Amino acid sequence: MKLIIQIPCLNERETLPETIAALPRHIPGIDEIEVLIIDDGSTDGTAERAAELGVHHVLRFPQNRGLARAFTAGIDACVKLGADIIVNTDADNQYEGTDIALLVAPILAGRAEFVIGDRQTDGIAHFSPIKKLLQRWGSGVVRQLSATSVSDSPSGFRAISRRAALGLFVHNRFTYTLETVIQAGRAGIAVENVKVRTNHKTRESRLFKNIPDYLKKAGGVMFRAYAMYRPVQVFSRIAFVLFAIGALTWGRFLYYFVTRGTAAGKIQSLLVGTTAIILAFVVGLVAMLAELLAANRRLLEDLLVRMRNMESRVGDASSRQLHAVHTTGHASWTADDVRVGGPTKEALPAPSPPS
Ligand SMILES: Nc1nc2c(ncn2[C@@H]2O[C@H](COP(=O)(O)OP(=O)(O)O)[C@@H](O)[C@H]2O)c(=O)[nH]1
Numbered sequence: 001m002k003l004i005i006q007i008p009c010l011n012e013r014e015t016l017p018e019t020i021a022a023l024p025r026h027i028p029g030i031d032e033i034e035v036l037i038i039d040d041g042s043t044d045g046t047a048e049r050a051a052e053l054g055v056h057h058v059l060r061f062p063q064n065r066g067l068a069r070a071f072t073a074g075i076d077a078c079v080k081l082g083a084d085i086i087v088n089t090d091a092d093n094q095y096e097g098t099d100i101a102l103l104v105a106p107i108l109a110g111r112a113e114f115v116i117g118d119r120q121t122d123g124i125a126h127f128s129p130i131k132k133l134l135q136r137w138g139s140g141v142v143r144q145l146s147a148t149s150v151s152d153s154p155s156g157f158r159a160i161s162r163r164a165a166l167g168l169f170v171h172n173r174f175t176y177t178l179e180t181v182i183q184a185g186r187a188g189i190a191v192e193n194v195k196v197r198t199n200h201k202t203r204e205s206r207l208f209k210n211i212p213d214y215l216k217k218a219g220g221v222m223f224r225a226y227a228m229y230r231p232v233q234v235f236s237r238i239a240f241v242l243f244a245i246g247a248l249t250w251g252r253f254l255y256y257f258v259t260r261g262t263a264a265g266k267i268q269s270l271l272v273g274t275t276a277i278i279l280a281f282v283v284g285l286v287a288m289l290a291e292l293l294a295a296n297r298r299l300l301e302d303l304l305v306r307m308r309n310m311e312s313r314v315g316d317a318s319s320r321q322l323h324a325v326h327t328t329g330h331a332s333w334t335a336d337d338v339r340v341g342g343p344t345k346e347a348l349p350a351p352s353p354p355s
């Protein structure tokens with residue numbers, strides 16, 4: 001059983017040493033642990049620092065492509081590198097590294113394929129009350145949209161089985177966290193929550209400037225993801241509302257026409273009602289088209305899953321080249337290493353100051 005811990009990074013040279021040092025070198029039930037860094041166009045030498053720190057693989061983008069793309073490229077690389085389980089964590093040592101053992105436990109036990117670390121945001125001292133409220137409300141909305149019981153959907157601390165990873169697709173550029181939960185839930189993947197610990201804040205978030213910025217981006221992502229996975233529900237509800245408006249305004253017109261015998265002064269109702277009913281039919285047609293497109297998307301996704309699976313089994317050199325994964329040559333961390341005093345935390349090079 002091989003675990004690859006992937007860490008998306010944007011200029012994380014400073015915090016990477018403590019993040020790597022905190023990762024577990026051995027977990028019961030796991031034979032091999034490797035670390036993959038996704039360096040998304042960092043300009044502070046993150047990739048070089050990572051190699052010095054003993055990470056096993058570095059995937060480097062020459063320029064910034066954003067976290068969502070880095071996450072999916074990392075997942076793709078991990079599958080090709082033979083991961084049975086992939087754990088995603090932050091480079092700012094936000095999550096307690098030893099809790100990775102808790103995250104992978106439900107997958108090892110065969111209960112779940114997608115495990116989300118619940119940061120228990122209500123207890124985090126540096127989160128403002130409004131941020132806590134929004135986290136709670138946002139997770140509630142994602143629970144509804146995904147039909148799962150996920151308690152902390154924006155958490156980036158996750159464990160994903162190889163099978164679930166093969167079927168993950170992220171279409172937005174801002175964040176993978178919400179869309180992957182909605183997708184996993186709708187695809188019938190078993191999702192589980194695990195309570196995890198978080199560390200002190202090392203710096204401000206690189207992803208969102210402030211709460212309105214987060215709401216704007218996350219709201220759009222959630223709506224698009226839901227519309228993509230449940231198109232008929234979204235568009236037929238819109239069509240129903242339009243039809244109801246049309247029926248009411250038409251009813252108003254008819255009422256006056258029948259009781260007063262004249263349509264004078266009620267022509268606007270007639271116009272609004274007719275327009276709303278026509279729009280309802282158009283949106284109804286859009287719902288049918290969206291469902292046809294969704295059927296096509298499901299077929300394409302099925303093909304992609306098979307292709308990813310095949311690619312990961314074909315000789316790995318070419319596929320690694322395709323994704324520019326540089327393998328550093330450091331040996332995997334195994335249970336034997338720990339017994340013979342191999343690359344334990346203490347053996348890692350001490351963090352050096354940034355140049
Ligand atoms: N690949 C990539 N990683 C990023 C980018 N922005 C942030 N990250 C990484 O994503 C992780 C989460 O970012 P962070 O600032 O901690 O966000 P927060 O935990 O939501 O406050 C960290 O490991 C960052 O280095 C980006 O544009 N590309």
Ligand SMILES: [Mg+2]
Pocket residue numbers: 090091092094
């Ligand atoms: Mg973070």
